[in-house]
Amino acid sequence: MAGAIIENMSTKKLCIVGGILLIFQVIAFLVGGLIAPSPTTAVPYVSVKCIDVRKNHHKTKWLIPWGPNQCEKIRDLDEAMSRQIEANDIVFAVHIPLPTKEMSPWFQFILVILQLDIAFKKNNEIKENAEITLDVSLAYRDDLFSEWKEMAHAVETRKLKCTFASPKTKEHEGRHYDCDVLPFMEIGTVAHKFYLINIRLPVNERKLINVGIGEIRDVRLVGIHQNGGFTKVWFAMKTFLTPSIFIIMVWYWRRITMMTRAPVLLEKVIFALGISMTFINIPVEWFSIGFDWTWMLLFGDIRQGIFYAMLLSFWIIFCGEHMMDQNERNRLSGYWKQVGPIAVGAFCLFIFDMCERGVQLKNPFYSIWTTDVGTELAMAFIIVAGICLCLYFLFLCFMVFQVFRNISGKQSSLPAMSKARRLHYEGLIFRFKFLMLITLACAAMTIIFFIVSQVTEGHWKWGDFEVQVNSAFFTGIYGMWNLYVFALMFLYAPSHKNYGEDQSNGDVGVSSGEALQLTTTITHVDGPTEVYKLSRKEAQE
Amino acid sequence: YLAKLSSVGSISEEETCEKLKGLIQRQVQMCKRNLEVMDSVRRGAQLAIEECQYQFRNRRWNCSTLDTLPVFGKVVTQGTREAAFVYAISSAGVAFAVTRACSSGELEKCGCDRTVHGVSPQGKWRGQWPGASHNIAYGVAFSQSFVDVRERSKGASSSRALMNLHNNEAGRKAILSNMRVECKCHGVSGSCEVKTCWKAMPPFRKVGNVLKEKFDGATEVEQRKVGSTKVLVPKNSQFKPHTDEDLVYLDSSPDFCDHDLKNGVLGTSGRHCNKTSKAIDGCELMCCGRGFHTEEVEVVERCSCKFHWCCFVKCKQCHRVVEMHTCR
Numbered sequence: 094m095a096g097a098i099i100e101n102m103s104t105k106k107l108c109i110v111g112g113i114l115l116i117f118q119v120i121a122f123l124v125g126g127l128i129a130p131s132p133t134t135a136v137p138y139v140s141v142k143c144i145d146v147r148k149n150h151h152k153t154k155w156l157i158p159w160g161p162n163q164c165e166k167i168r169d170l171d172e173a174m175s176r177q178i179e180a181n182d183i184v185f186a187v188h189i190p191l192p193t194k195e196m197s198p199w200f201q202f203i204l205v206i207l208q209l210d211i212a213f214k215k216n217n218e219i220k221e222n223a224e225i226t227l228d229v230s231l232a233y234r235d236d237l238f239s240e241w242k243e244m245a246h247a248v249e250t251r252k253l254k255c256t257f258a259s260p261k262t263k264e265h266e267g268r269h270y271d272c273d274v275l276p277f278m279e280i281g282t283v284a285h286k287f288y289l290i291n292i293r294l295p296v297n298e299r300k301l302i303n304v305g306i307g308e309i310r311d312v313r314l315v316g317i318h319q320n321g322g323f324t325k326v327w328f329a330m331k332t333f334l335t336p337s338i339f340i341i342m343v344w345y346w347r348r349i350t351m352m353t354r355a356p357v358l359l360e361k362v363i364f365a366l367g368i369s370m371t372f373i374n375i376p377v378e379w380f381s382i383g384f385d386w387t388w389m390l391l392f393g394d395i396r397q398g399i400f401y402a403m404l405l406s407f408w409i410i411f412c413g414e415h416m417m418d419q420n421e422r423n424r425l426s427g428y429w430k431q432v433g434p435i436a437v438g439a440f441c442l443f444i445f446d447m448c449e450r451g452v453q454l455k456n457p458f459y460s461i462w463t464t465d466v467g468t469e470l471a472m473a474f475i476i477v478a479g480i481c482l483c484l485y486f487l488f489l490c491f492m493v494f495q496v497f498r499n500i501s502g503k504q505s506s507l508p509a510m511s512k513a514r515r516l517h518y519e520g521l522i523f524r525f526k527f528l529m530l531i532t533l534a535c536a537a538m539t540i541i542f543f544i545v546s547q548v549t550e551g552h553w554k555w556g557d558f559e560v561q562v563n564s565a566f567f568t569g570i571y572g573m574w575n576l577y578v579f580a581l582m583f584l585y586a587p588s589h590k591n592y593g594e595d596q597s598n599g600d601v602g603v604s605s606g607e608a609l610q611l612t613t614t615i616t617h618v619d620g621p622t623e624v625y626k627l628s629r630k631e632a633q634e
Numbered sequence: 635y636l637a638k639l640s641s642v643g644s645i646s647e648e649e650t651c652e653k654l655k656g657l658i659q660r661q662v663q664m665c666k667r668n669l670e671v672m673d674s675v676r677r678g679a680q681l682a683i684e685e686c687q688y689q690f691r692n693r694r695w696n697c698s699t700l701d702t703l704p705v706f707g708k709v710v711t712q713g714t715r716e717a718a719f720v721y722a723i724s725s726a727g728v729a730f731a732v733t734r735a736c737s738s739g740e741l742e743k744c745g746c747d748r749t750v751h752g753v754s755p756q757g758k759w760r761g762q763w764p765g766a767s768h769n770i771a772y773g774v775a776f777s778q779s780f781v782d783v784r785e786r787s788k789g790a791s792s793s794r795a796l797m798n799l800h801n802n803e804a805g806r807k808a809i810l811s812n813m814r815v816e817c818k819c820h821g822v823s824g825s826c827e828v829k830t831c832w833k834a835m836p837p838f839r840k841v842g843n844v845l846k847e848k849f850d851g852a853t854e855v856e857q858r859k860v861g862s863t864k865v866l867v868p869k870n871s872q873f874k875p876h877t878d879e880d881l882v883y884l885d886s887s888p889d890f891c892d893h894d895l896k897n898g899v900l901g902t903s904g905r906h907c908n909k910t911s912k913a914i915d916g917c918e919l920m921c922c923g924r925g926f927h928t929e930e931v932e933v934v935e936r937c938s939c940k941f942h943w944c945c946f947v948k949c950k951q952c953h954r955v956v957e958m959h960t961c962r
Contacts, residue, residue, distance in 0.1 A: 135818075135832035137769065139738035159739045168677075173945045180944045192742040204820050210837065217941040267688070269837045274816060296942045309943040313737075317818060317830045394822045446822075547829065 099528070099584040110583070114576050121330075121572025126565035129326040133319050140185035140292065140312040142167050144178055155232055155241040156291055158186040170310060180303075185292040185312040195286040198382045199321035202390055203288070207277040210311035211255060211270045215263050219270065220305035223253040228293040229458055231278065233285035241289055247458045251275045253306060270307065276460040277314065279453050281390035282381050290314070323564060324378075330568060331376040334575050338374055342367040345582040352587055358425065359414045362407050363581055369403040370578045372396055391450045395443070402439040404574075405485060406432050408532070412492040415525065416499065431488045438481030445474040493529070500525070528584075535577050542566045660783045670742065671776060674735040675728050678777075682727030685842040686720060689849075692915035694890040694902050694922075713797050713884030719849045721798050722805030722881055725781045726841050729806050733773030733835060744772050770813070770835060774806050793857035793884055796866050800882050807879045808844045812836040845881070852881040891922035907959050921961035931958045 099107070141158035144165045156164040164186060167173050173183060189203065190196055196203070207227075211219060227249050232241035255270035278290070292312060296303045346364055349356045356364075373396045381389045409431040425432070445461075448471070452459045461467040500522055507515050546566040553560045651657070651665035651672070665672050686697040695716055711717070736744040781802050785795040813833040821827025853876040855866040866882055868875055876882055888894075893901035907917040907926060917926045933956055936949035 132828065133830040135830050137737045137832065137834065139734055141738050141740075170944045178945055180942045180946055183944060188739055191736075191739045191744070204818070206818055208816075208834075214941075216937075216939050268839050274818065279820075294943060296946070298940075303943060306943050308941065313834075315816075315818070315832060317820065397822050543827070547826065 097585045098588045101588040102584075110580070114580055118569070118573055118576055121576075122565050122569035124326060124330065124572075125568030126560040126562070129561060129564040129568065130320045130322040131561050132323045132563050132567055133317055136190065136316045136318075138187045138189065138191070138314040138316060140187045140314065142170070142173070143184045143186045144173075145182050145184050145293075155289055156184045156186045157241075157289065158188050159192060160188075160237070170308075180294065180296045183293070185294075187290045187292075187314050189288040189290065189316050196283050196288065196318075197286075197321055198283050199324045200283040200318035201324055201378070201381065202319060203278075203280050203283055204317040205278040205290070206315050206317070207251070207275040208313040208315065209253070209272055209275070209309055210313065211253075211272060211307040212266075212310050213257055213259075213261065213268050213270060214266055214308050215261070217308050218261070218305075219253060219255050219307040223255075223306050224250045225253055225306050226250050226295065226302045227458075228295055229278075230291050231457065232289045232291075233287060234289075235286050237287070244288075245457050247456050249458045249460075249463065251460075251463055255307075269310070274315075276462065278457045279390075279450070280457045281387040281450075281454070282385055283318065284385035326564070326568065328376050328378060330571065331374050331378070334572075335371060335374040335376065338367060338371050338575060338579060341579055341582050342371060345586045348586045357414075359410060360585070360587075362403075362410050363585055366403050366407050366578055367582050369396075369400045370575060373400050374575070387454050391446065391454065394446050394450060398439055398443060398446075400574075402435050405435045408489055409435075409485075409492065412489065412496055415496050416492065431485065431492075434481035434484045434488075438478040438485070441474045441478040441481070445471055445478075448474075531577075531580075535573055538573060539570050542570060658784055658787060660787050661780065664780055664783065668776075668780075670740070671732060671735070674731040674741070675780065677735075678727035678729070678731030679724060680727075681731060681838055682720075682723045685727070685838060686723050688839075689719075689842050689846045692908075692913075694905075694914065694920060695887070695899075696905075698900055713794055714887040715849060715852050715881070715883045716887055718797070718801045718852055718881040718883045719845060721801040722808065722845050722848070723842065724805070725777050725802035726805035726809055726845065727838070728781055729770075729773040729777035729809055730835065730838055730841065731773075732776045733770045736769040736772055744769060770809070770833065774810065777802075777806055793864075793866070796857065796864065797855070797882055797884055800866065800878075804848065804879055804881055805841075805845065808841050808848070809835060811879060812840060812844060848879065848881045852883055854886070855882045855884060889922065891924075902961050905961050907961055909957070909959050917959050917961070924962045926959045926961050928957055928959050930955055 102110075141164070143156040143158065144167060145154075145156065146165060147154065158164065158166075164184070167176070167178070167183075170183075189205075209225070229249060230246040231244045233244050234241050252275075253272060255272040257265075257268070257270050259265040259268055294303050294309070298304055342364070345367065349360055349364075377392070378389065380386060406428075410425075410428060413428060413431070448467075449459075449461045452461075461471045504519075504522065507519065543566070546563050553562055651662050651669075657665065683697070690697040697716075697720075732741070735741050782799055785798045785802075814836060815831055816834050817829055817831040819826035819829050821829075853873060854869045855876070856869050857864050858867050859865075866876075888899060890899055891902055893899065893903065902920055902922060903924070905920060907920040908915045909917050909926075909928075912918070914920065933954055935952045935954055936947070937952040939947050939949035941947055
């Protein structure tokens with residue numbers, strides 16, 4: 094009972110397993126590319142300019158842009174000028190969604206961003222570092238006739254970052270500034286059918302609120318939500334993957350507990366990786382269809398974070414345990430230098446996410462980037478996380494380099510061994526390298542697909558045939574890492590086969606001695622370690 | 635004809651459709667079927683006229699409208715450069731206004747209308763909402779069927795019809811090829827792992843600027859038969875052929891110097907001009923060599939103003955004496 098399955102499996106079987114995994118991988122890509130729609134849709138909304146005719150605006154009254162009970166509208170702000178309507182009486186109203194449509198819980202989230210159309214006027218320019226103050230409120234209702242219920246209300250400031258492409262002369266008055274899009278709102282569940290946003294831009298000259306922001310012509314919003322079809326495909330995929338990973342996990346752990354020795358660190362780490370993968374896979378999102386759980390978005394982030402941290406730690410420990418020096422490892426504390434940065438980085442990102450999405454649970458209009466302090470804080474967290482990541486990769490590269498150097502060092506002592514033994518260990522080293530390559534290929538695939546999905550348009554078309562590249566990216570990469578974890582647990586589970594049986598045509602006496610020796614060593618692909626120990630033994634003999 | 639729509643109050647009943655002057659029978663039918671859209675068509679026409687007048691404010695022909703029909707005078711009924719611009723900006727204006735109305739929720743049946751071609755139900759079976767590009771597709775398709783139907787009903791064989799169709803399309807292309815792509819990242823912790831992009835319409839001023847450039851570089855064309863179809867080819871074969879986005883014209887323009895009501899030319903007498911400029915807004919060219927009056931006028935200007943983002947301006951009044959030049 095020694096060695097991992099990968100050591101004892103014949104090349105033919107390994108190829109079969111690889112082929113099956115490859116087929117599943119292709120299926121994962123095709124599911125995204127052919128069945129699912131693109132992951133998200135952006136719907137542009139142009140706000141309707143309503144006039145709030147009541148004298149005091151204290152009582153909340155909702156101004157509806159269209160449909161029954163719609164507000165008193167003005168076409169453009171020149172009309173407001175001629176009718177002498179004050180800026181404080183103008184309310185920009187947006188109804189999400191557009192007429193004849195309804196929102197659905199399948200959309201998972203709504204992200205709204207704000208775009209301002211600001212016209213250039215020679216004597217009413219946007220001032221340096223101008224800030225715009227928005228008095229925003231959000232309401233919902235579930236049918237077309239009931240009252241609007243308030244969901245959130247806040248007074249928010251946003252920095253205006255605008256440039257003017259033409260020279261600032263009287264000639265070019267009326268042209269619009271190019272303004273950066275502003276984050277506006279994010280809600281983590283879409284539990285209601287209709288949403289209404291009312292935006293006011295209150296002016297207070299004494300407090301310098303909304304002064305020097307130019308001449309606003311229009312307020313436009315863009316609502317981004319996940320596509321229902323994509324959500325369904327995604328859920329289906331998760332529901333299918335959860336039991337598959339769970340079963341292999343149980344099988345793996347049963348094999349380890351069946352052994353006489355206690356599990357070693359690498360085995361534990363692989364098991365932990367399996368747990369974190371299952372944690373991501375468990376389709377708790379199904380509940381978001383029935384319940385109004387706004388924290389789902391944050392929860393998803395945390396689950397992903399745990400998995401990434403686990404994966405990075407696994408790589409480090411995997412390399413460390415294959416280092417063929419005499420340091421005693423097999424303890425997590427031996428890796429504090431490498432795992433430390435991962436923990437710090439993950440913690441930083443967690444804090445950052447809590448500051449952004451965590452606060453958004455309370456106030457959907459909140460954004461950490463709007464204030465100077467917030468921006469600096471956010472940047473600090475991200476930079477620290479970035480440094481940690483760089484540090485980690487330096488460690489990782491260094492360790493991989495060391496492992497390969499040691500392997501090539503030991504390889505030179507191989508010819509001194511008996512033929513069967515040599516073939517066996519050469520195979521071991523090959524398979525170790527093979528797994529390194531698989532890991533690299535997975536990482537490279539992720540990066541390549543990420544870049545492809547960033548630079549190309551969302552879908553490719555050949556005549557009537559359409560492939561959703563972005564969806565294929567998500568399902569494909571998600572499937573890939575699942576398969577990776579699956580393969581890891583399958584190939585690195587302790588093998589039933591005995592080395593004695595395996596090498597029956599070799600020297601029986603030596604092989605039984607080896608088997609004895611091997612049970613005391615750390616198992617799995619510890620080919621190189623074994624090679625080292627064996628060569629030392631031979632030298633002693 | 636289109637511009638005439640802009641003067642009508644609001645179009646809310648079917649009868650108004652028939653009272654509208656300048657529409658052909660097919661357009662009246664479309665008007666009745668798409669009442670809610672007609673208001674946007676009217677706004678589009680207004681937008682087009684305003685933009686036209688802005689772009690041509692310094693030229694001899696300044697896009698001024700007449701109360702008669704056709705509103706721009708005969709200049710536009712002939713196949714001139716100016717006509718090319720007017721057709722292009724009008725069809726762009728309609729597409730622009732309809733698209734906007736779609737986004738603000740004013741039009742209920744954006745995209746559901748079967749009479750408007752070119753809107754495919756693509757992506758429906760995948761459970762996906764029509765996204766940002768959908769509204770513009772609807773706006774353009776509506777402009778195509780409403781504006782172009784005039785020429786098509788005449789039979790698209792005359793050179794004028796071909797020219798108008800081409801320029802209408804060029805106007806819409808001016809919007810389509812100037813769409814801005816905007817993106818937003820919203821992955822884990824706001825990373826670009828998940829990115830959504832959409833196309834945003836350019837401001838109409840930008841469309842006007844593009845078309846004005848096309849106006850300056852417009853190609854003079856003539857009709858020729860290629861195979862069984864008639865096409866427009868550049869008159870001067872040395873020029874490279876025009877693209878879909880270029881404006882084309884058949885006849886050269888008059889000089890617009892003299893008042894000629896029969897042809898709807900107002901002439902330049904009484905127009906202000908710029909004494910120092912050597913360009914078309916300069917007094918030399920603008921007044922067609924007839925000379926100009928100069929008078930000193932005291933203008934009351936607003937200065938050191940305090941603005942709000944909307945509707946409120948508090949200014950001091952400054953008096954200033956300026957020289958004003960007016961064409962004879």
